Amino acid sequence: MLRRDFLKLTGTFVSAAALLGPARAAMGPDDKFDLVIKGGEVIDPSQSLRGKRDIGIRFGAIEALETDIPAARAQKLIDASGKLVTPGLIDLHSHVYPYGSAIGIPADELIAQQGTTTCVSAGDAGANNFAGFRRFIVGQTRTRLYAFVHIANMGLSAFPVAELYNIDFAQVDACARTVAENADIVIGVKVRMSENVIAKHGVEPIKRAILACERSGTPARLMVHIGGVETPQLMSDILNLLRPGDVLTHAYSGAPNLAGAFTNIVQEGKLLPAALAAKQRGVIFDVGHGGGSFDYTVAEEAIRKGCPPDTISSDIHVFSGNTPGLPYLTWVMSKFLNMGFSLEQVIAMTTQAPAKIINRQPKLGTLQVGAPADVSILELIEGPVSFVDTRNNKRDGKVQLKPVQTVTAGIPFGRPYNAPFSPR
DSSP, X not given: OOHHHHHHHHHHHXXXXXXXXXXXXXXXXXXXXXXXXXXXXXXXXXXXXXXXXXXXXXXXXXXXXXXXXXXXXXXSEEEOTTSEEEEXXXXXXXXXXXXXXXXXXXXXXXXXHHOEEEEEXXXXXXXXXXXXXXXXXXXXXXXXEEEEEESBTTTTTTTTSOSSSSGGGBOHHHHHHHHHHTTTTEEEEEEEOOHHHHTXXXXXXXXXXXXXXXXXXXXXXXXXXXXXXXOHHHHHHHHHHOOTTOEEESTTXXXXXXXXXXXSSEETTEEOHHHHHHHHTTOEEBOOOTXXXXXXXXXXXXXXXXXXXXXXXXXXXXXXGGSTTOOOHHHHHHHHHTXXXXXHHHHHTTTHHHHHHTTOTTTSSOOOTTSXXXXXXXXXXXXXXXXXXXXXXXXXXXXXXXXXXXXXXXXXXXXXXXXXXXXX
C-alpha cells in the first residue's frame, strides 16, 4: 500500500471515530460503578441542570447521571444527601509552584479549603524555571495543573523583589518558546503591571507579553495583573491594549500606587470608559481576590455599570492565605453569592467559564456523561456571616459555601480510599 493510500485510510478511521465520540466500555446490568455519589443536589451550569441526581463513576469518568442509582451497584459510595454536587471547581488564578516560586503552595494542600480539582498557576514560572514546574510539580500533583508563563524569565522566584524593574528580564522569544513547547498545559502569558513591579516602564511589559503570545504560534491568552498602576492614564492604556479573550485579573483591585493614588478601573468613584469598552469587546474580567486585590467599593460600582466578573478566582498563595480576607475559592464565591449573584452564577464562574478559558471544554467544568470524573461536594450553610475585603471594607451576608469532599479523576481525596491507591 502506498503511503498516501494508508494516510487516506487512517484519516477515514479518524473521521469515523470523531463522529462516534469517545469509546466507552459497555456496562452490564450487574456491573458495579467504581464510585457512586448519591443523594446530592447537582448543579451543573454546563447542562443547565439543577436537581437531585446520583453520579456513577467508572474508569475515572462520569458513567451515569441519573435520578437514582441503587447503592448495591456501587463498589464505593459517597453519601451527598443535603449537599451540593458540582463539576470540579477550577481556580483560574492561583500560585501552586512550591519551591520554585517564592509564594507557591502545593495545590493538593488546598483541597480541604477550596474543593478545587483544577488550578492554574498564574505566572509562578517564567522561561528559566518552567521546566521545574512541569517535571517536578505537575507530574506529582493529583490536582490538575495548568499555567500562564510569566513574561519575566524567572517568574515569581525573586518575590518580594520586583521581577520587572529591570525590563531585560522580559525576554519575548524565550517566553514564546516556553509557551509553544508546553502548549498542552500552558494557557498563555502573565504580566504584572503594578507600579511596584514595573517601575516606570509604562506599557512596555504588556507589549512584550502580547508579542510573546503572538510569536508562540498558539492561541495564547494574556493574563494581566492590575492594582496600583503608575498613573490614571496608564490604566486606560493597559485596558485599550487587551485583546478579546485576554484576562484582566484583580479586576476589582483598590490597591493604590506608590504615591497613594487610586488608579484602577474605578477612579473617583466612576468606572473608566476603557474598562467598559474592554468588557464589551470580550476581555475576561477575573476576580483574583488575593491578599490585596479585592475592594468591595470598586466591585460594586463596576458591576453596577456593566462590568460583572466572568470568572471568580482566589489568587491564593503563602501570603494571601494568611490575610483577613481569606481568599480561598469557596469563600470568595460566598462573597459574590451575598452580593446578589445566584448559586448557578457563582458555580458557572468557577466551573464552566474557566474551563472554556483554559480550552478544556467539554472535558472539564462539566458533569456530562463521558467527562473526567472531577466533582466538588459543597455545603450551603445558612446564617449570619461577615466578610471583609482587602481594604478592610466589611459586608454582612446570610449564606456561605463550604467544601466537604472532592473527587479528581474518579478518586476521592480521603475516604472512601481507593485500593490499590492510584489517582490516575
